[in-house]
Amino acid sequence: MSTAAIEARGLGKDFGSVRALDQLDLDVHEAEFFALLGPNGAGKTTTVHLLATLLTPSRGRARVAGQDVAHDGLAVRRQIGLVFQETTLDRDLTVEENLRFAARLWNLPSRLAAPRIETCLRDFGLAQRRDARVRTLSGGERRAADIARGLLHEPRILFLDEPTAGLDPRARRSLWELVGRLRRASGLTVFLTTHYVEEAEPCDRVAVVDRGRLAALGTPAELKRTAGAGTLEEVFLARTGHALGETELR
Amino acid sequence: MRAVSGIAIRELVRFLRQPGRALGSLARPFVWLLFAGAGYGAVFAGRGELDYRVYMAPGLLGMVVMFGALLAALSTVIDREAGVLRMLLVAPIRRRTIALGKALGATLLGTSQAVAVGAVLLPLVRLRPSAQELALAGVALVLSSLAMGALGLVLAATMRSLENFAGVMNFVVFPMLFLSGALYPVAHLGPILHALTYANPLAYGVDLLKHALLGAWTAAGYGGEFPPTVDVAALAGFAGAGLAVAAPLLTREGGVTRAAFRERA
Numbered sequence: 001m002s003t004a005a006i007e008a009r010g011l012g013k014d015f016g017s018v019r020a021l022d023q024l025d026l027d028v029h030e031a032e033f034f035a036l037l038g039p040n041g042a043g044k045t046t047t048v049h050l051l052a053t054l055l056t057p058s059r060g061r062a063r064v065a066g067q068d069v070a071h072d073g074l075a076v077r078r079q080i081g082l083v084f085q086e087t088t089l090d091r092d093l094t095v096e097e098n099l100r101f102a103a104r105l106w107n108l109p110s111r112l113a114a115p116r117i118e119t120c121l122r123d124f125g126l127a128q129r130r131d132a133r134v135r136t137l138s139g140g141e142r143r144a145a146d147i148a149r150g151l152l153h154e155p156r157i158l159f160l161d162e163p164t165a166g167l168d169p170r171a172r173r174s175l176w177e178l179v180g181r182l183r184r185a186s187g188l189t190v191f192l193t194t195h196y197v198e199e200a201e202p203c204d205r206v207a208v209v210d211r212g213r214l215a216a217l218g219t220p221a222e223l224k225r226t227a228g229a230g231t232l233e234e235v236f237l238a239r240t241g242h243a244l245g246e247t248e249l250r
Numbered sequence: 251m252r253a254v255s256g257i258a259i260r261e262l263v264r265f266l267r268q269p270g271r272a273l274g275s276l277a278r279p280f281v282w283l284l285f286a287g288a289g290y291g292a293v294f295a296g297r298g299e300l301d302y303r304v305y306m307a308p309g310l311l312g313m314v315v316m317f318g319a320l321l322a323a324l325s326t327v328i329d330r331e332a333g334v335l336r337m338l339l340v341a342p343i344r345r346r347t348i349a350l351g352k353a354l355g356a357t358l359l360g361t362s363q364a365v366a367v368g369a370v371l372l373p374l375v376r377l378r379p380s381a382q383e384l385a386l387a388g389v390a391l392v393l394s395s396l397a398m399g400a401l402g403l404v405l406a407a408t409m410r411s412l413e414n415f416a417g418v419m420n421f422v423v424f425p426m427l428f429l430s431g432a433l434y435p436v437a438h439l440g441p442i443l444h445a446l447t448y449a450n451p452l453a454y455g456v457d458l459l460k461h462a463l464l465g466a467w468t469a470a471g472y473g474g475e476f477p478p479t480v481d482v483a484a485l486a487g488f489a490g491a492g493l494a495v496a497a498p499l500l501t502r503e504g505g506v507t508r509a510a511f512r513e514r515a
Contacts, residue, residue, distance in 0.1 A: 054339055077342040088337040090260065092267050104256025105341035149337070 003030045005157050005189040006051060010060030013046050020046040021212045024060070028205075030156075031187040033179075035200040037232065038209035039244055044193035045085065047209070048161045051191070052082045065156050078106075081150035082159045087142050088149070091135035095126050095145050098134060099152060106153040113152075120148040124178065140171025147178070157189040158182075164199065176202075195244065197232040206232065208239055215239040253343045257351025258358055261322050265359055275317055279310040279367050283374075290433065299470045303375045308459035309432025311387070312394060314367045316426065316452055319360030319395040323402025326352055326500065327412050339501060349403055349497035353489070356399025357392060364391045372463075379463055386478070387462035393485040394455030400492025401451060407499035430456045437475060451488040454481040 006028035013021045021043040028034045036044045049055045051064050053073035062069045065079035089098045099120060103113035121127045124144040134142060143163065150158060160179070164172045176199075182188050192203065200206045201220055208216040208223070216223055216239045220232060227238040236244040265272060283303060291302035329335045338348050368387070372379070379387065405418060429436060429443060430452040436444060447453045458481040461474035468474070474481070 052340055054336075074342050074344070077340060080340075082340045084333065084336055086333050088333045088340075090264070090334050091332065092264055093260070097263065101256055101260055102337065102341075104252045105338065105343060107252050107342070109252075 004028065004063070005030050005032065006034075006062070006064050006191065008047075008051070008060065008062040011047070011050060011057055011062050012059035013043075013050055013055060014058045019212050021050070022059075024209075024214055026207055026214065026217060028157075028189060028191060031183070031189055032205065033183060033190045033203045034192065035203040035206045036191070036193040036209055037195070037197065037200040037206050037236070037244075038193075038215075039195050041211075042195075042209045043212040044195075044209060045161055046212075048082070048159050048191070048193055051076075052080060052159060053077055078153075079155055080157045080159060081153070081155035083143075083146050083150045083161065083163055085162045085165055087134070087146050089134045089142065089145055092133060094131050094133055095137070096121070096130040098145065099149060102149045102152050108153060116152055116154075120152055123181075124148045125174075138171075139166055140168065140174065143167060143171065143175060144178070147175075151182070154186075155188075157191060160190065160192045162193055162195070164194070164196070197236070197244065200232055208232075208236055210236075210240040251347065253341065253347050254351040254354060257338070257348065258355035261325070261352075261355030262358055262362075264325070265322070275314070275321075275363055276367060278317065279314050279371060282306070282310060282313065283371070286433065300464075300467050300472050301375070304377060305464070305467075305472055306433065307371055307375050307377055308463045309430065309456050310371060311364045311368055311391065311459055312430060312432050312452055312456040313427060314364040315360040315391055315394045315455060316398050316423065318363040319356040319398035320402040320405075320423065322356035322359040323352060323399045324406050324409075324412070324415075324418070326403060326406035327409050330406075331411060335501075345501040346493070346497040349493055349500055352403055352500075353396060353399040353493055353496075356402060357395040360395030360398060361388075361391045364395070377463055383462045383465060387459055389482070390455055390458035390462055393458070393482060393489070394452065397451040397455065397485045397488040397492065400489045400496060403496035403500060404492050407496050407502075426450055426452045429453060431460070431475075432456050435471065435475075437471075451485060454484040454488075457481050458485070 004027045008024050008026050011021065011024040024047060036047060038044055046055065050057055051062055051069060053069050053076050057070060064076045067075040069076055090101065093101065096117065099117045100113065103117065108116070121130050124147065126141065126145055126148065129137060129141060134145065137145065164175060167175065179190060183190060192199065194200055203220065205217065205219050206223060207214055216235060223232065223235045224230065227235045229235045229238055233244055283306060287303045287306055294302040326335070405422065429447045429450050436447045436453065454476065457474045457476050458478055461478045464473045
């Protein structure tokens with residue numbers, strides 16, 4: 001049967017009279033690297049927050065790691081890691097203290113948490129900075145610490161919501177190397193949102209979203225072929241009638 | 251539970267990281283003792299039976315609890331602005347666990363600050379409570395801190411930012427302080443103000459502290475006014491009601507996500 005890590009059917013969300021997301025149908029498979037590509041305001045973050053049980057759907061339903069997002073929020077949250085656009089770390093605590101705080105929130109017993117924190121600090125290149133307060137970290141280090149925080153409880157599915165926003169090119173590169181290593185090592189499912197086509201390009205499949213609606217879905221190669229386009233940028237233009245970069249920011 | 255203690259301990263660590271805040275809150279009651287004590291004491295002295303600075307001691311401890319626990323709970327607003335609240339919301343814990351952890355963190359801060367102040371204040375005004383009286387004072391500090399923490403969470407849940415902090419001081423903190431019996435017996439207030447004291451959680455906390463510390467002056471009219479059991483029940487009731495109201499408000503949908511959405515939509 002289905003090994004869908006994420007399954008959404010007719011998923012929709014309104015904020016007052018604003019229809020942030022409408023009729024989203026998608027399946028993300030186990031161990032897949034999946035991207036939601038669209039401009040700001042397309043409903044990407046809303047989608048992630050719905051799947052992560054931070055919002056309740058206005059319409060439709062979704063299952064994440066086999067659990068219903070509307071009814072089994074706790075079970076869903078146990079299986080996922082979520083890295084938000086902006087940092088969620090406590091700037092007044094050190095890197096290690098933040099990880100220990102997260103370990104307690106995820107109910108990891110300390111004999112389990114201590115070695116995992118060590119591993120995370122090493123894997124994310126933060127071992128030297130463990131006693132530094134988060135406010136003194138560079139943007140790249142802070143992002144690495146955020147992702148370490150999101151992976152500490154070894155989730156099956158990792159959501160990355162615009163993870164490279166505000167990062168310099170070198171930090172971006174090391175972030176993608178890190179995500180690649182994690183996927184190879186653990187078969188982690190990664191659900192990425194981005195408005196950069198070059199970040200969607202290496203993904204297994206890409207969902208193109210615009211103004212709260214799914215415009216196209218497939219592997220990058222399929223999308224380009226069916227749209228008769230050479231790049232994902234042209235795919236976006238062909239499917240939505242406007243360029244990815246020029247959606248108005250009201 | 252690990253999450254509750256984790257949330258509470260974080261409050262303590264944050265407090266200790268801000269030496270200015272810590273020193274300020276520990277010095278505040280002594281400033282009041284010095285200035286308000288001198289001023290009110292001169293008026294109060296006519297009655298003879300009790301030095302005003304002794305009378306003030308339970309109220310000052312109540313004041314420490316109020317500022318300590320209320321400000322700790324209000325830091326939830328900062329958590330929301332800084333994004334830390336999201337880490338709590340995406341963790342596999344119930345919404346009421348978050349509220350409970352925050353309230354216990356506020357209790358820890360309110361109580362420990364009051365104990366630290368009391369260790370200096372009581373000898374300073376030559377109050378020597380018995381072990382039993384000290385135990386009752388301890389109960390009063392813990393319960394008052396919890397009630398103040400819960401109230402602070404309700405405020406934090408309804409505030410968009412700490413910009414309305416002055417409003418909280420003017421319409422919550424000072425009225426609560428002046429209607430608590432911390433500085434003068436509330437029995438002599440007019441009927442409307444006196445009625446308001448029944449709705450004031452701090453009044454029950456200060457009353458219980460007076461039972462514990464001013465027992466010797468009860469006959470003279472300076473001790474607690476309500477039976478201690480009423481004080482305990484009222485404080486527990488305020489704490490429970492506050493938590494029940496705060497938990498869903500604090501983590502309601504949109505508290506996190508809608509704000510994030512509004513930036514762009």
